[in-house]
Amino acid sequence: xxxxxxxxxxxxxxxxxxxxxxxxxxxxxxxxxxxxxxxxxxxxxxxxxxxxxxxxxxxxxxxxxxxxxxxxxxxxxxxxxxxxxxxxxxxxxxxxxxxxxxxxxxxxxxxxxxxxxxxxxxxxxxxxxxxxxxxxxxxxxxxxxxxxxxxxxxxxxxxxxxxxxxxxxxxxxxxxxxxxxxxxxxxxxxxxxxxxxxxxxxxxxxxxxxxxxxxxxxxxxxxxxxxxxxxxxxxxxxxxxxxxxxxxxxxxxxxxxxxxxxxxxxxxxxxxxxxxxxxxxxxxxxxxxxxxxxxxxxxxxxxxxxxxxxxxxxxxxxxxxxxxxxxxxxxxxxxxxxxxxxxxxxxxxxxxxxxxxxxxxxxxxxxxxxxxxxxxxxxxxxxxxxxxxxxxxxxxxxxxxxxxxxxxxxxxxxxxxxxxxxxxxxxxxxxxxxxxxxxxxxxxxxxxxxxxxxxxxxxxxxxxxxxxxxxxxxxxxxxxxxxxxxxxxxxxxxxxxxxxxxxxxxxxxxxxxxxxxxxxxxxxxxxxxxxxxxxxxxxxxxxxxxxxxxxxxxxxxxxxxxxxxxxxxxxxxxxxxxxxxxxxxxxxxxxxxxxxxxxxxxxxxxxxxxxxxxxxxxxxxxxxxxxxxxxxxxxxxxxxxxxxxxxxxxxxxxxxxxxxxxxxxxxxxxxxxxxxxxxxxxxxxxxxxxxxxxxxxxxxxxxxxxxxxxxxxxxxxxxxxxxxxxxxxxxxxxxxxxxxxxxxxxxxxxxx
Amino acid sequence: xxxxxxxxxxxxxxxxxxxxxxxxxxxxxxxxxxxxxxxxxxxxxxxxxxxxxxxxxxxxxxxxxxxxxxxxxxxxxxxxxxxxxxxxxxxxxxxxxxxxxxxxxxxxxxxxxxxxxxxxxxxxxxxxxxxxxxxxxxxxxxxxxxxxxxxxxxxxxxxxxxxxxxxxxxxxxxxxxxxxxxxxxxxxxxxxx
Numbered sequence: 001x002x003x004x005x006x007x008x009x010x011x012x013x014x015x016x017x018x019x020x021x022x023x024x025x026x027x028x029x030x031x032x033x034x035x036x037x038x039x040x041x042x043x044x045x046x047x048x049x050x051x052x053x054x055x056x057x058x059x060x061x062x063x064x065x066x067x068x069x070x071x072x073x074x075x076x077x078x079x080x081x082x083x084x085x086x087x088x089x090x091x092x093x094x095x096x097x098x099x100x101x102x103x104x105x106x107x108x109x110x111x112x113x114x115x116x117x118x119x120x121x122x123x124x125x126x127x128x129x130x131x132x133x134x135x136x137x138x139x140x141x142x143x144x145x146x147x148x149x150x151x152x153x154x155x156x157x158x159x160x161x162x163x164x165x166x167x168x169x170x171x172x173x174x175x176x177x178x179x180x181x182x183x184x185x186x187x188x189x190x191x192x193x194x195x196x197x198x199x200x201x202x203x204x205x206x207x208x209x210x211x212x213x214x215x216x217x218x219x220x221x222x223x224x225x226x227x228x229x230x231x232x233x234x235x236x237x238x239x240x241x242x243x244x245x246x247x248x249x250x251x252x253x254x255x256x257x258x259x260x261x262x263x264x265x266x267x268x269x270x271x272x273x274x275x276x277x278x279x280x281x282x283x284x285x286x287x288x289x290x291x292x293x294x295x296x297x298x299x300x301x302x303x304x305x306x307x308x309x310x311x312x313x314x315x316x317x318x319x320x321x322x323x324x325x326x327x328x329x330x331x332x333x334x335x336x337x338x339x340x341x342x343x344x345x346x347x348x349x350x351x352x353x354x355x356x357x358x359x360x361x362x363x364x365x366x367x368x369x370x371x372x373x374x375x376x377x378x379x380x381x382x383x384x385x386x387x388x389x390x391x392x393x394x395x396x397x398x399x400x401x402x403x404x405x406x407x408x409x410x411x412x413x414x415x416x417x418x419x420x421x422x423x424x425x426x427x428x429x430x431x432x433x434x435x436x437x438x439x440x441x442x443x444x445x446x447x448x449x450x451x452x453x454x455x456x457x458x459x460x461x462x463x464x465x466x467x468x469x470x471x472x473x474x475x476x477x478x479x480x481x482x483x484x485x486x487x488x489x490x491x492x493x494x495x496x497x498x499x500x501x502x503x504x505x506x507x508x509x510x511x512x513x514x515x516x517x518x519x520x521x522x523x524x525x526x527x528x529x530x531x532x533x534x535x536x537x538x539x540x541x542x543x544x545x546x547x548x549x550x551x552x553x554x555x556x557x558x559x560x561x562x563x564x565x566x567x568x569x570x571x572x573x574x575x576x577x578x579x580x581x582x583x584x585x586x587x588x589x590x591x592x593x594x595x596x597x598x599x600x601x602x603x604x605x606x607x608x609x610x611x612x613x614x615x616x617x618x619x620x621x622x623x624x625x626x627x628x629x630x631x632x633x634x635x636x637x638x639x640x641x642x643x644x645x646x647x648x649x650x651x652x653x654x655x656x657x658x659x660x661x662x663x664x665x666x667x668x669x670x671x672x673x674x675x676x677x678x679x680x681x682x683x684x685x686x687x688x689x690x691x692x693x694x695x696x697x698x699x700x701x702x703x704x705x706x707x708x709x710x711x712x713x714x715x716x717x718x719x720x721x722x723x724x725x726x727x728x729x730x731x732x733x734x735x736x737x738x739x740x741x742x743x744x745x746x747x748x749x750x751x752x
Numbered sequence: 753x754x755x756x757x758x759x760x761x762x763x764x765x766x767x768x769x770x771x772x773x774x775x776x777x778x779x780x781x782x783x784x785x786x787x788x789x790x791x792x793x794x795x796x797x798x799x800x801x802x803x804x805x806x807x808x809x810x811x812x813x814x815x816x817x818x819x820x821x822x823x824x825x826x827x828x829x830x831x832x833x834x835x836x837x838x839x840x841x842x843x844x845x846x847x848x849x850x851x852x853x854x855x856x857x858x859x860x861x862x863x864x865x866x867x868x869x870x871x872x873x874x875x876x877x878x879x880x881x882x883x884x885x886x887x888x889x890x891x892x893x894x895x896x897x898x899x900x901x902x903x904x905x906x907x908x909x910x911x912x913x914x915x916x917x918x919x920x921x922x923x924x925x926x927x928x929x930x931x932x933x934x935x936x937x938x939x940x941x942x943x944x945x
Contacts, residue, residue, distance in 0.1 A: 037846040
């Protein structure tokens with residue numbers, strides 16, 4: 001037995017030794033040959049190789065970047081401009097290095113010529129066939145899409161892109177990030193249907209539909225297809241568009257790349273024609289900063305008034321960024337592969353692209369791009385809780401990019417340029433009259449809806465109950481956060497767009513939303529907000545005087561009544577309106593301002609900057625306390641009894657539930673108690689039997705197109721969601737406006 | 753002499769590594785899209801096979817057999833093939849730059865290929881002598897080359913012909929390979945070793 005083991009050990013040892021010696025022998029032999037027979041490599045090849053973009057895309061026709069570098073140096077017939085992604089920049093360097101001359105390349109980008117079959121589609125049928133590949137789907141059933149020429153949406157092109165420039169939207173249709181697209185053409189080769197095309201970047205207009213089955217068929221199967229209506233053909237001053245085979249085609253030779261393309265202004269119902277303007281701008285990464293330097297740049301800050309001066313005045317606290325600081329801040333953006341900020345932003349502001357525009361000195365381009373999604377950058381830059389920044393990749397290790405401050409900078413520059421007359425205010429398209437639309441409420445929803453619809457050619461009238469415009473932005477947000485001239489500027493834009501704002505009118509018991517339809521308005525957009533404060537439900541509430549809801553409190557002040565409401569103020573709640581209430585009270589001259597919040601500071605829903613500012617201005621914060629009862633004397637409030645809370649056992653949802661600490665009650669003295677806990681839409685103005693479906697939270701029930709159950713009436717914003725942010729209201733209003741446009745054009749077609 | 757010719761013909765036609773033994777299919781389908789690439793690939797595979805067979809034979813009969821470690825052949829040969837590829841790469845780059853520019857990039861693709869590994873393994877399993885091993889290796893390489901060229905020529909023609917949608921691409925390639933394989937089956941029994 002022992003002998004056997006010894007033999008096995010011996011055998012294993014031999015095995016290991018043999019393997020080692022063979023490996024060593026070969027290693028030695030290899031090292032020797034490599035050393036002795038090393039071909040002195042041409043340093044020029046390495047130099048050229050270093051200049052190539054290393055996408056290994058094969059667009060040059062060689063197996064890889066290294067092979068191209070070698071070929072261009074050693075073979076006389078290989079031209080220096082073959083690297084497509086490198087473009088002229090690389091071609092120039094290679095020409096200089098190799099001494100070869102070549103014609104200049106025209107930069108090209110890939111453009112998707114189809115938006116996928118939308119809505120009326122059978123697009124998902126092949127999903128349960130187990131297919132995951134466009135080529136296979138195309139071969140098997142022609143893809144089983146209603147439109148035989150449409151994008152199949154399995155993302156072969158996305159997988160083919162070696163530069164990470166492509167992604168798919170929720171329908172699978174590719175989206176090309178023009179900043180990363182190098183024009184190598186791999187996606188074009190990968191697409192079995194020829195949906196992607198390479199287009200020279202100075203030829204911007206493209207028709208994003210390829211179906212030539214004729215208008216009836218297109219209308220039947222796709223909501224975004226070209227219906228060959230010839231509107232764009234007629235309007236193009238250069239005669240660059242024609243209808244070929246039932247689909248509009250742009251002649252790139254004739255297209256003049258107009259700065260304000262008339263083909264875009266034309267009424268193209270499916271918006272099948274679009275420009276390539278973002279594609280047209282060649283991307284140079286912000287200031288070609290060294291990556292290490294970029295990461296080292298600290299977050300830049302906005303200028304604030306000192307706490308002591310500001311706590312007694314209504315002047316704007318935050319003075320924003322100067323040009324120099326804003327242009328430093330944009331360099332901090334690292335241009336991540338899939339920008340999470342854009343994804344998170346409810347209105348999808350194209351943050352990295354307008355940062356680039358700024359970095360390249362193209363302020364106008366940045367303004368135009370931002371205005372596409374955001375009708376009021378100056379306002380959002382000030383009041384938006386910027387959920388984008390929480391998602392910023394830079395925030396994971398250090399601090400996120402200060403997106404809101406740059407947005408504000410762009411907005412403020414735009415306002416200044418407009419006021420100086422250097423850029424025009426938006427105007428309505430000439431000669432297009434699509435009829436009247438009524439908008440109820442001049443808040444974010446009303447403003448955005450009016451903007452979108454007026455730009456399409458509708459005559460919009462806004463009905464606003466209060467004497468001022470801006471809705472909650474004016475009545476709820478205090479002046480020191482949002483100066484009134486910023487809001488006024490938005491209304492100047494609206495006036496330029498021929499939008500009429502009628503103050504003192506709105507919906508009431510006699511004038512129902514339905515009555516507007518009878519007056520000849522084609523559709524009604526309800527943006528009436530959520531103005532009714534919720535009650536606390538504790539003893540003593542409503543028994544004494546000196547108890548006022550935060551919105552009521554702010555509205556009185558924001559409408560101009562700045563009299564002292566009391567010496568000692570107590571605000572209940574942890575949202576932005578609670579902080580606004582408290583800081584406004586300070587500015588009115590109240591000596592003692594308290595905020596009571598039932599959870600800890602970290603859990604406060606208000607913007608952290610606001611909490612910080614409030615603390616600096618000496619608002620007394622009471623965290624983790626809950627109201628018990630209101631204390632009063634002779635019919636007036638004298639204070640509120642509160643109880644301390646501590647975090648107890650985790651509840652079913654896993655969050656630790658606050659539990660009152662017995663015997664820790666104390667009284668906070670106050671002349672005025674301002675609950676700021678939440679709001680809901682005030683529907684008291686609707687008559688009984690108004691015909692709307694109302695949710696259990698007293699808000700309007702709408703479908704995915706923001707349409708209420710009453711035909712022709714749409715609702716958006718706080719009136720639908722309950723109290724939320726300005727940016728969410730804008731996002732909903734964009735959606736509602738495009739739904740209204742679709743609804744109205746369907747009606748027009750039915751009449752015609 | 754006749755015996756060597758038989759070994760050669762057997763490796764090329766009767767026991768064609770691709771079409772009858774079904775080895776090296778990944779390169780076979782990957783590279784056979786273009787005739788020119790197939791030409792380069794075939795030369796590279798043949799060269800590596802011959803050198804790997806030489807080293808494999810030497811190590812098997814002079815190291816592994818005396819030490820009773822023949823169970824260890826496969827792992828040992830993987831090492832040999834990889835090193836050989838590397839060495840062929842260096843040597844051709846130095847002495848035959850023209851040749852290198854033709855098949856240099858394919859060398860790395862065959863560093864871990866089954867068809868290159870199988871030839872030295874078959875040699876030692878059948879206990880061929882050195883000369884016979886080398887002839888067998890050359891034959892295997894030529895056979896592989898032949899199959900690749902046949903396939904590439906057919907596929908180049910196929911791109912211009914009307915293939916039913918469902919068969920386009922790899923589908924028709926597999927069908928063609930199957931037919932080729934059936935045709936090569938006709939050689940079996942022609943030469944008996």
